[in-house]
Amino acid sequence: MDRSRPDPCPAVDDDALTAAKAELRSRHRAARRALDPAERARQAEAAAEHLWPWLAPRLAAARGAGRTPVVATVLPMASEPDTGPLRTRLIEAGARVLVPVIEPERRMSWTDWTPGVPVTRAGNAPVDEPTGPRHGPDALTDALLVLAPALAVDRSGMRMGQGGGYYDRFLADLPGSVPVVAHVFARELLPAGEVPFEPTDRPVDGVLTADGLTWLTAAERPAEAVHLPDAQ
C-alpha cells in the first residue's frame, strides 16, 4: 500500500496545529453524541455489509490456504461507530479478531476477541479490553485488515483519533502490506487537506462508513480517491 504522505505539508506551527485538532475533535465529538442509538445500530450493519464483498473472498482465500485470517478492530466506545455486527461476521467466517489494549507510553498490545470474552474497563480511557493473553504488534504483521478508529479522516488519508497517539505509534511500525481502513461515520470523511497532520502521522489506505468502502491510495486505483460503495 502506498503510505506516502500528502505533500506539501501544511505550514502551521505547533500551537496552531494543536488548536486546529482540538477544534475538529470537539466538533466531531459533539456530533457523535447527538446520534440516535437506533441509527448507530443501522449504520453498524450497513458498514459491515459494505466491507464484506472486499473482505469475504480474502478470508476464504486465507482459510483455503490453511491460514487463520487476522483482522484488527476495536471494542467501541458508546459514541463510536459500532463494530459488533462486523465482529460477529468475522468470527462466523473463521477469522481471528484482535482488539487493542492500552499499554504504558501510549503503546498498544492486542488481545483476541470472541463473543462473551471477559472484558475489563481500561484504566485511562472509556474502552473495554478483553482480559486474555496480550500480543505484541507482530500478531498483526500478516493481518488481512486493520480497521482503525478515528474521529475524522480526510481524502488524503490523514486520520485524527482521540488524541492519544496510540494508533499513530502502532501504524508507524505496521508493515505497508497490511491495509489500514479508518472506520468513521459518513460525515467524518472530509475533503483532502481538512485533517491537520504531523510528520508522525501516516495516511490510511481506505475509509469505511455506513455509505460504503472508499479506497484512497491502493495501487490498482486512480491517484484520486474513488468511492466504491458496492465494490466486489
Ligand SMILES: Nc1nc2c(c(=O)[nH]1)N(C=O)[C@@H](CNc1ccc(C(=O)N[C@@H](CCC(=O)O)C(=O)O)cc1)CN2
Ligand atoms: N474503541 C477504541 N478503542 C481504543 C481507541 C479508540 O480510539 N477507540 N484508542 C485509540 O487511540 C486507544 C484508546 N485511546 C483513547 C484515548 C483517549 C480517549 C478519550 O479521551 N476519550 C474521551 C471520550 C470520547 C467520547 O466518548 O467520545 C474522553 O475520555 O473524554 C479515548 C480512547 C486504544 N483503544
Ligand SMILES: Nc1ncnc2c1ncn2[C@@H]1O[C@H](COP(=O)(O)OP(=O)(O)OP(=O)(O)O)[C@@H](O)[C@H]1O
Ligand atoms: N510515532 C510517534 N512517536 C512519538 N510520538 C507520536 C507518534 N505519533 C504521534 N505522536 C504524538 O502523540 C500525540 C497525539 O497525536 P495525535 O493528535 O495525532 O493523536 P491521534 O491520532 O488523534 O490519536 P490516536 O492515534 O490514539 O487515535 C502528539 O503529541 C503526537 O506528536
